[in-house]
Amino acid sequence: MLKLNINGTERQARSAADTPLLWVLRDELNLTGTKFGCGIALCGSCTVHVDGLAVRSCVMSAGGAIGKKVRTIEGLGADKLSALQEAWIAHSVPQCGYCQSGMLMAASALLARNPAPTDADIDKEITNICRCGTYGRIRAAIHAAARVEPPKPLVGAAVGAVVAGGVK
Numbered sequence: 001m002l003k004l005n006i007n008g009t010e011r012q013a014r015s016a017a018d019t020p021l022l023w024v025l026r027d028e029l030n031l032t033g034t035k036f037g038c039g040i041a042l043c044g045s046c047t048v049h050v051d052g053l054a055v056r057s058c059v060m061s062a063g064g065a066i067g068k069k070v071r072t073i074e075g076l077g078a079d080k081l082s083a084l085q086e087a088w089i090a091h092s093v094p095q096c097g098y099c100q101s102g103m104l105m106a107a108s109a110l111l112a113r114n115p116a117p118t119d120a121d122i123d124k125e126i127t128n129i130c131r132c133g134t135y136g137r138i139r140a141a142i143h144a145a146a147r148v149e150p151p152k153p154l155v156g157a158a159v160g161a162v163v164a165g166g167v168k
């Protein structure tokens, strides 16, 4: 039995520890906001946060998340929409919507580390793919959210490898 901390709640799953986290989230825990796209860490539709970092859950084992804090799109702004989510709505970012939960998770992780990213920062760090081509509106929404929540000093070395990562 796997014990996982998902969106601040202890959850249990029967899957083997080497099952991709994505399938535990979707198939066992019914957190279907996280999407399957490629299954090989390319598209970013499966992006979640693990201890605050954007991670592609299709290539992370569920066992690897034991003892860590996992956040999915269902846990983002669960009580109140974040400035980023408000900006997403204001800029009408989604088209078909399929990539958008992964985009929001990648963008929120970026803003947590870099509260005022440049276009170059965004392109470098959010490599998620949007087949509808919403990249320009994603950049605009990230900049708008950064203006609402002004930059704070970075604390410690919270910078780590961001697996999700450059809006094209």
Ligand code: FES
Binding pocket: 035, 036, 037, 038, 039, 040, 041, 042, 043, 044, 045, 046, 047, 056, 057, 058, 059
């Ligand atoms: S499903 Fe495409 S990166 Fe995970």
Ligand code: FES
Binding pocket: 093, 094, 095, 096, 097, 098, 099, 100, 129, 130, 131, 132, 133, 134
């Ligand atoms: S909004 Fe359709 S794939 Fe991104």
